[in-house]
Amino acid sequence: MLAVQERPASQLKPVVNNFTFQAATINGTGSQSSNLVITRALFAMGIPVAPKNVFPSNIEGLPTWFNIRISPEGYQCLAGAADVLLALNPATWQRDVLGVRSGGAVIHEANYPVAGPTKRDDISYYAVPFHKLGRDNIDNADLRKYLSNMIYVGSVAWALEIPLDEIEGALRQQFKRKPSAVELNMTSVRLGWDYCVEHYTKTDPFRVRPMSGRVEGKMLLEGNQALALGVLMGGCTVAAWYPITPSSSVCEYLETFANRYRVDPKTGEKRMAIIQAEDELAAVGIAVGAGWAGARAMTSTSGPGISLMAEFTGLAYFAEIPLVICDVQRMGPSTGLPTRTAQGDISFAHTLSHGDTKHPLLLPATVEEAYEFGQAAFDLAERLQGPVFVMSDLDLGMNLWMSDPFKYPETPYDRGKVLTAEDLERLKGDWGRYRDVDGDGIPFRTLPGTNHPAAAYFTRGTGHDEDARYSELPEVWERVLERIGKKYETARDLVPPAIVEDHGHDVAILAYGTSHHAVVEARDAMAARGLETDYIRVRALPFTEDALRFVRSHKRVYVVDQNRDRQLFSILRLELKPEEDHLISVRHFDGTPISAVAVMGPILVAEGKASADEFTQAPPVPVVTAGIE
Amino acid sequence: MLAVQERPASQLKPVVNNFTFQAATINGTGSQSSNLVITRALFAMGIPVAPKNVFPSNIEGLPTWFNIRISPEGYQCLAGAADVLLALNPATWQRDVLGVRSGGAVIHEANYPVAGPTKRDDISYYAVPFHKLGRDNIDNADLRKYLSNMIYVGSVAWALEIPLDEIEGALRQQFKRKPSAVELNMTSVRLGWDYCVEHYTKTDPFRVRPMSGRVEGKMLLEGNQALALGVLMGGCTVAAWYPITPSSSVCEYLETFANRYRVDPKTGEKRMAIIQAEDELAAVGIAVGAGWAGARAMTSTSGPGISLMAEFTGLAYFAEIPLVICDVQRMGPSTGLPTRTAQGDISFAHTLSHGDTKHPLLLPATVEEAYEFGQAAFDLAERLQGPVFVMSDLDLGMNLWMSDPFKYPETPYDRGKVLTAEDLERLKGDWGRYRDVDGDGIPFRTLPGTNHPAAAYFTRGTGHDEDARYSELPEVWERVLERIGKKYETARDLVPPAIVEDHGHDVAILAYGTSHHAVVEARDAMAARGLETDYIRVRALPFTEDALRFVRSHKRVYVVDQNRDRQLFSILRLELKPEEDHLISVRHFDGTPISAVAVMGPILVAEGKASADEFTQAPPVPVVTAGIE
Amino acid sequence: MIDTPQRPAPAANLNRVQLTRDAYKGAATTLCAGCGHNAITNHIVRAFWEYGVEPHKLAKMSGIGCSSKAPTYFVSQSHGFNGVHGRMPSLSTGAKLANRELMVVGVSGDGDTASIGLGQYAHLIRRNLNMVYICENNGVYGLTKGQFSATADIGSVQKGGKPNEFETIDVCGMAIELGASFVARSFSGDSKQVVPLLKAALSHGGTAILDIISPCVTFNDHAGSTKSYAYVKEHDIELQDLDFIPYFENIEVDYPEGTSTEVTLHDGSHLRLRKIAPDAHDPTDRIAAMTLIHEARQKGEFVTGLLYINPDMKDLCERENLPQRPLRDFAEADLRPSREQFDALMRDYVG
Amino acid sequence: MIDTPQRPAPAANLNRVQLTRDAYKGAATTLCAGCGHNAITNHIVRAFWEYGVEPHKLAKMSGIGCSSKAPTYFVSQSHGFNGVHGRMPSLSTGAKLANRELMVVGVSGDGDTASIGLGQYAHLIRRNLNMVYICENNGVYGLTKGQFSATADIGSVQKGGKPNEFETIDVCGMAIELGASFVARSFSGDSKQVVPLLKAALSHGGTAILDIISPCVTFNDHAGSTKSYAYVKEHDIELQDLDFIPYFENIEVDYPEGTSTEVTLHDGSHLRLRKIAPDAHDPTDRIAAMTLIHEARQKGEFVTGLLYINPDMKDLCERENLPQRPLRDFAEADLRPSREQFDALMRDYVG
Numbered sequence A, B: 001m002l003a004v005q006e007r008p009a010s011q012l013k014p015v016v017n018n019f020t021f022q023a024a025t026i027n028g029t030g031s032q033s034s035n036l037v038i039t040r041a042l043f044a045m046g047i048p049v050a051p052k053n054v055f056p057s058n059i060e061g062l063p064t065w066f067n068i069r070i071s072p073e074g075y076q077c078l079a080g081a082a083d084v085l086l087a088l089n090p091a092t093w094q095r096d097v098l099g100v101r102s103g104g105a106v107i108h109e110a111n112y113p114v115a116g117p118t119k120r121d122d123i124s125y126y127a128v129p130f131h132k133l134g135r136d137n138i139d140n141a142d143l144r145k146y147l148s149n150m151i152y153v154g155s156v157a158w159a160l161e162i163p164l165d166e167i168e169g170a171l172r173q174q175f176k177r178k179p180s181a182v183e184l185n186m187t188s189v190r191l192g193w194d195y196c197v198e199h200y201t202k203t204d205p206f207r208v209r210p211m212s213g214r215v216e217g218k219m220l221l222e223g224n225q226a227l228a229l230g231v232l233m234g235g236c237t238v239a240a241w242y243p244i245t246p247s248s249s250v251c252e253y254l255e256t257f258a259n260r261y262r263v264d265p266k267t268g269e270k271r272m273a274i275i276q277a278e279d280e281l282a283a284v285g286i287a288v289g290a291g292w293a294g295a296r297a298m299t300s301t302s303g304p305g306i307s308l309m310a311e312f313t314g315l316a317y318f319a320e321i322p323l324v325i326c327d328v329q330r331m332g333p334s335t336g337l338p339t340r341t342a343q344g345d346i347s348f349a350h351t352l353s354h355g356d357t358k359h360p361l362l363l364p365a366t367v368e369e370a371y372e373f374g375q376a377a378f379d380l381a382e383r384l385q386g387p388v389f390v391m392s393d394l395d396l397g398m399n400l401w402m403s404d405p406f407k408y409p410e411t412p413y414d415r416g417k418v419l420t421a422e423d424l425e426r427l428k429g430d431w432g433r434y435r436d437v438d439g440d441g442i443p444f445r446t447l448p449g450t451n452h453p454a455a456a457y458f459t460r461g462t463g464h465d466e467d468a469r470y471s472e473l474p475e476v477w478e479r480v481l482e483r484i485g486k487k488y489e490t491a492r493d494l495v496p497p498a499i500v501e502d503h504g505h506d507v508a509i510l511a512y513g514t515s516h517h518a519v520v521e522a523r524d525a526m527a528a529r530g531l532e533t534d535y536i537r538v539r540a541l542p543f544t545e546d547a548l549r550f551v552r553s554h555k556r557v558y559v560v561d562q563n564r565d566r567q568l569f570s571i572l573r574l575e576l577k578p579e580e581d582h583l584i585s586v587r588h589f590d591g592t593p594i595s596a597v598a599v600m601g602p603i604l605v606a607e608g609k610a611s612a613d614e615f616t617q618a619p620p621v622p623v624v625t626a627g628i629e
Numbered sequence C, D: 001m002i003d004t005p006q007r008p009a010p011a012a013n014l015n016r017v018q019l020t021r022d023a024y025k026g027a028a029t030t031l032c033a034g035c036g037h038n039a040i041t042n043h044i045v046r047a048f049w050e051y052g053v054e055p056h057k058l059a060k061m062s063g064i065g066c067s068s069k070a071p072t073y074f075v076s077q078s079h080g081f082n083g084v085h086g087r088m089p090s091l092s093t094g095a096k097l098a099n100r101e102l103m104v105v106g107v108s109g110d111g112d113t114a115s116i117g118l119g120q121y122a123h124l125i126r127r128n129l130n131m132v133y134i135c136e137n138n139g140v141y142g143l144t145k146g147q148f149s150a151t152a153d154i155g156s157v158q159k160g161g162k163p164n165e166f167e168t169i170d171v172c173g174m175a176i177e178l179g180a181s182f183v184a185r186s187f188s189g190d191s192k193q194v195v196p197l198l199k200a201a202l203s204h205g206g207t208a209i210l211d212i213i214s215p216c217v218t219f220n221d222h223a224g225s226t227k228s229y230a231y232v233k234e235h236d237i238e239l240q241d242l243d244f245i246p247y248f249e250n251i252e253v254d255y256p257e258g259t260s261t262e263v264t265l266h267d268g269s270h271l272r273l274r275k276i277a278p279d280a281h282d283p284t285d286r287i288a289a290m291t292l293i294h295e296a297r298q299k300g301e302f303v304t305g306l307l308y309i310n311p312d313m314k315d316l317c318e319r320e321n322l323p324q325r326p327l328r329d330f331a332e333a334d335l336r337p338s339r340e341q342f343d344a345l346m347r348d349y350v351g
């Protein structure tokens, strides 16, 4: 929830490169391009940006908010409330104005009423007749809707003091393939800029200045893009998916990459099959079939798709077939909020399917990890012979993030324990598909097509013995199921280890995935208030031994979950002895990206460093839902 | 796992009414009727019986075992190993003979080799040429296969000393509708009896004698039958299902009951719709649609069906629609052992579907509870407005159990918070579908078809506010999801309370479902060895306050789960504070019904009352799988 | 909360249940301006008003998609249920079984129907549940931003330029193959055809399939698409001119001999089919209907109008022998066997 | 462990890949004696032997059911996959995409295909995956003890006496409606028909649907059933006498003018259709095939033989432009862009 916090407002002392800009618009009107231009211009000035798009689940006409957090530290999380608001949605006008932090500024469509609750004396107002400016000045009727949005780019640039040539530079990047569009757009930008220059003197403190040392050489890209690139680099050759927000773009980006990098220029043949399946049951079935036949195969989906993939995941678990499932989490249960973020599928994915199951999860927090884990998932799945989940979320997947360029992989793929015809010859055919030869719980397999008379075995989801023969014998069943369980233990040494900052403090924070960015800021803020904390970022399930040791060695461990039911917290508790259990749960689950306040509020209060009042939020104003249904 | 235990064998001192009889046959050969005749004859003699059918997942030709535990105490669990074996399956001959407890007896087809490992000197052998007797004496070629099985009934009757007129009585009951068959069957029975009389003198100690005081007035019926009757009495009017072992017979029995009790004799109209759906997704969808429209609706299934019902269960949870799902659990994961028992879906059902969800589960242990909970589930689902699971299992569902006759329900249905047109008139239309008026988290609903202009609301799995309007607002989402979570707390007071035997001992056992019957015997046996225990049988999730109090107040609580991953144990741990947590897990998961040994073995060892050796089992003999694949 | 709407004073513009046309409206649409689905919503409002649907007896069902949002945009005084993707048929089946008096109207999309929902669609038809099933067919997944659905024609081009490689799944062809009792196709822009078809569907006593081509202006209205407004208008072959004569009105119209045929619908209403071509299609001939659809598809055309009808097929509730009184209304005394019956049953199980 | 079988010394009974017929057998069946499925297994053994299938190139796929157990009973030297209920098509799709060289043969049941699996069945056909799809059709769920499946005919009577209330789903009719490229129907008892159809299906370059009526002796072989041996034998209308001429054999047979037609299959083999009736069915005519099926169904008959074929339709791997080399065999260097390409991409994302 957006917290409205008091802030020592100063009309005079400038606040440079350290505030949140929010554009409140209506979706489907083309405002997304405008927001990207502002983002890119800031980024080009050397200023760290953290753009967060909070958009509705429809195509046109509902409220959407685009937030750009800028901070010298490069914090990547949402900062709670906006300092500078661009208000272009009458439906949310009142809510948006009341959400602005004291001392802030509002750039708004001139015909919105500034009266009653929307008339605040602690913020600055810059009314701009966007509508009229567009109507009067943009002749091209086809483009008017789109270009009108560029007008506000000009006004925002004026308010934030972004030089116009930075805007032009950003436009040039946006229109790499169509440079002629730049000037057309700039004409609209100037309309908004000129209007403000003519009518206003800046009275609020928020402004930007070029800076250096933070973003040079950094990329700006989405988590789904990074994940798709990881999947490509990871050698995936069969991908099957069914469209669903927010995961669709994983396979869409993958297709773009595959068209670019997997097509044989001579023959036109493509070294990858990407199948848009008829539903999620088929998507995961295709991935399982391909994994069985020896391809690196994956499917990507979100919550409802995970539910539908439950049966096949159990088959892959019990028949021991490599399978990568990318879950870009959105807010559930049920259809929920398809365009809002959550970490709500952790426990469901962890034991997906009926009967006893337990699957490794990878928990990326950054685009770089999305890229890395997109690759690692295949190594793990083929090594462990079973399902592996990459648990991304909407925040990571669909927002732009700053990152250093990714590393080109230096290691070969780990294709796991596969016996070739030559191996079989050497073994004189003496092998068993489900024998635990190495003591790590992982058996050997052969691939269909292996030209050796001993290669074939029969795969089934029913009971089978070590030699893959059908069996209903009690002792065989128990033995096989225990052995499969052993692989989860083996996985502890194979998954990406936790990242630990241990300075021997009593209090520690344990977080995973996108909560990381809020924790980074929260720790700085808490340290500033005298509460030093240690930190462990868990990057996978099962927990590694290191992670458990860290937890055991701290007096109080705050576990941050972006879900209602303390999902990772609960999984962790079950791995600890009662006497080792000093866990305290911190939760956030309203669909917005988690902020530092959501992390540090509960911790400071619990640690006696703040009163509960400090973090009590003013009740937000409901949106007037007329027309929204 | 069948435990082969040493037993003070005595050829001389008779063991009366206290042993296990096992018939090892081939399925699809009609042996099931013979086994039932033996069971019914024993029962008619006043002897408590506990029949357990361990059958394969095909229709004809694979090994099947029918065990009849008889004991003066009326223990209802499997006793580990057989004392008297009827061996009629060459494929399992060796395994079966080696599994007989020392001092026991084997009645077997005469042409099986008694040599090498199958030649034991601590058991008695009665070889009978069943095959030849049938061939030579049964003229009716159509019935020969079936009637041949009746020959062994005669030999078993001879060995156990069941009077032939008891057999005849049992046949008379079996052929209530076709009395002429009785004599035909008795002819075969006498063949087997006479052969033994002629050739053998009984040398083993196991025999039965009529007794009284234990089974008079008791019924013998299957859990699925009882559950179906509960569902009928509970007022279910829409049932939808898809065939799957071991749950199919729930809806098949239900159909029989409905045809008998729900058809209007005048019009022929049926007050119940039972739909065999095209799959489990449709079955649960039909139930959800019917629940929404105000009918008491249910679906029944088993593991794979639960996986497929995940998405709709989440919808019912979040849109708050009454839904009863009966899960007759079988061994998973995946297709697993479809004809073997487990409690493996507990944790999966408990949080079924993506996102944060938590559902009440009812955990019947007896046929009486299957009947009771079959009714209670509808009251709960309509009261709480959400999914409620009845977690039966194959052992309970498909075996015959003794029970007192069920009680005719004295209370009206609890149809929950439904507003009628009159209510709405009284409220002047001022209501909201998702408002928490009573503070228990449970809102009011109206049914489609309610003739009032304010009755209608729109149901969806997407975000909505208290008045059922579409909403994506963060605070609305969080509020609604928290409120739904509150219903789980409300449920603590509504679910069937645990059954407690608390005598202030340090050690307690916590069990649920069919494990109960093993615990009963185990406690007696442990007490005999000086270990007195308290006992709590949990009959539902969420845990009631009483149950939690019991757990907190004991030094060591052994939690019995019929699954690998300690599913109920884990759910319980998460409800306890670390300092209250004195849980120790006891597991059984080989697909066989749990025995007392499986419960008391680990406890006695952990409590220092037995050495681990005592319960180490001899490795069982693998079945010769030729032809079984 | 929901305001108690005032029943307006009787006036000229009231239908037979004394409601104005406005009473059949719903919330304002949140779909794109120009979306075919909005036009269909308007046709529904008009048809339901003219037919005199009683709002409280209507159950509006849908799956997930832009199309599936439509039920919120008509008849706000009816209960509605926006379920999960592709599973509207099973929800509808349950609702109808629970309360046979409900008039069940489902709105689905082509993705919802022909991709993820194909199995349920087929089995709905097989059971002949008495409901109206509207497929708002735009050949793409609108709500997830324009990927091809299974009804996209082979060779049709995506907005990005990618051609579709797969044969279309024809929801009408499928329905007829599966033995559907009422199958019609139309175009969202053709109110003259959609409105009488909707009313006929309401009058039908089984599953009435209406496949309505409904262009997605945002993702599938470009050149190269075979579901664009331009393409559909050009390739729409109308089979008949349709007049719906409701059972509650006594309209006598004379048609010149041989120019029309009439179908008597389940509720006593009539649908008059006026011939457009001399060799008019006989909508009671299943094989003719299949042939027609296939031949049109081969030519890249849509045949619109009533394709097939069998007004006499039993619906699911009849096959299940359900009472007319809603099952959900029966109480303990109706549903439990008597104490005597119960005791007798218990005795059966004893010994 | 699996014994290393000896390749027998060359002899008269070796096929073109030097294997005896026994090499095409599998484990002993665990199905009921007399089950139609066992007969089909025998036909498969013979057809695969005669065709000279290479065991290591074969992938045997199935769902769940008695029928779906069949892959364990033939060609034990091939990999097999008994998946989950109704989802064999997606598993097969994945397997084939991973390794295009595999010869994918799926065995399913009528419940597996037409009930739970209908959606995947339809979309498999739509993609025209190159595989043989055998539906062992007995009108019931054998493995769960005899409930009606969706292919049961309306009016057919269950063992307990309950009549089926619903229209059959005709898996051949559906397939043709959906644009399948190879559709045949047969009867488990008719080896003369099943064997050449199986070989033709192996030779076909797309999804080859074989719907084989295969009576369940235990649960659906009684009077009143329309899938009993007695009923099927009586109502089987054979369309053609079939001769399969494999591409690797040079057989020249003369047929009297006008008594037969020949279809050239994808791998160069030929299927010769000898007319039984004078007005013989043309299996390249889709509408004729549909009409035929519908008319037969109305009469309670089965038409058996090759119903429809289009040997030229592209299969999925072709549509996806996949290389002939199995995708699973490509390595790092083939799959990762070069370091230069990668660095260029990274630069694209910078600033």
Ligand SMILES: Cc1ncc(C[n+]2csc(CCOP(=O)(O)OP(=O)(O)O)c2C)c(N)n1
Pocket (backbone or CB within 6 Å): A242, A243, A244, A245, A280, A304, A305, A308, A335, C064, C065, C066, C067, C068, C085, C108, C109, C110, C111, C112, C113, C136, C138, C139, C140, C141, C142, C143, C144, C149, C216
């Ligand atoms: C199980 C599941 N998978 C995927 C989605 C994502 N999704 C939402 S709508 C939709 C497709 C809608 O297409 P269609 O039915 O044609 O409706 P349209 O938007 O085109 O009207 C999809 C795939 C979902 N909500 N649930």
Ligand SMILES: Cc1ncc(C[n+]2csc(CCOP(=O)(O)OP(=O)(O)O)c2C)c(N)n1
Pocket (backbone or CB within 6 Å): B242, B243, B244, B245, B280, B304, B305, B308, B335, D064, D065, D066, D067, D068, D085, D108, D109, D110, D111, D112, D113, D136, D138, D139, D140, D141, D142, D143, D144, D149, D216
């Ligand atoms: C998801 C799921 N639902 C139900 C079942 C139970 N089941 C096993 S086989 C079967 C039906 C098999 O019928 P069919 O495909 O016709 O094969 P047949 O046994 O008749 O050859 C069913 C319903 C299952 N295994 N999985």
Ligand code: SF4
Pocket (backbone or CB within 6 Å): A059, A060, C030, C031, C032, C034, C035, C036, C037, C066, C067, C138, C142, C143, C215, C216, C217, C218, C219
């Ligand atoms: S995206 Fe397409 S289908 Fe969806 S509302 Fe817009 S125009 Fe209609």
Ligand code: SF4
Pocket (backbone or CB within 6 Å): B059, B060, D030, D031, D032, D034, D035, D036, D037, D066, D067, D138, D142, D143, D215, D216, D217, D218, D219
């Ligand atoms: S039950 Fe029927 S289908 Fe199954 S093996 Fe027996 S005869 Fe065949």
Ligand SMILES: [Mg+2]
Pocket (backbone or CB within 6 Å): C065, C109, C110, C111, C136, C137, C138, C139, C140, C141, C142, C149
């Ligand atoms: Mg669509």
Ligand SMILES: [Mg+2]
Pocket (backbone or CB within 6 Å): D065, D067, D109, D110, D111, D136, D137, D138, D139, D140, D141, D142, D149
């Ligand atoms: Mg079948």
